[in-house]
Amino acid sequence: MFPQDGLQGRGLRVMRRVLLFSSAIALLGSCSLPALSFDDYRGKAIETAEETISQGETAILTAELAARGRLFSPSVTVQLEEAEESAEAAASEFASVLPPDERSERLRRTVLPVLQEAADLIARMRFAARERDTGQLAELRASLEDSLPRLEDWVEPAA
Secondary structure, three states, X not given: OOOOOOOOOHHHHHHHHHHHHHHHHHHHHHOOOOOOOHHXXXXXXXXXXXXXHHHHHXXXXXXXXXXOOOOOHHHHHHHHHHHHHHHHHHHHHHHHOOOOOHHHHHHHHHHHHHHHHHHHHHHHHHHHHHOOOHHHHHHHHHHHHHHHXXXXXXXXXXX
């Protein structure tokens, strides 16, 4: 499924730097202050869900391109690793925010498991790509495609 691993040297280094830079920007943008009200907490949940959706879509696209033989194996692994790190960082940061009230706590119980599930699926996609297990990568992509709409359905009415 993967084309010959011919991408080496400068091209691979440039791609890694671009992906690291974009992840750093995303992580810096997600730094936030404690939530003082339900609206603040809900805003943080929406931002986190949107970031996780974005990283999930990146992982899905990467898997699709890999299945078509349009990406070199190292770039598949690097892109999935970056998506994994960003999704995990977003979920972890949201998990660390203390809910200010009971309504916020209920929101946390609803959203956090889906955020963590998406980050885990992306991590497992990276493992499959590293092992060049295209069947497992396709299965995990389908699972992620099933998981993301739960976040999207939650974000749209909340926004």
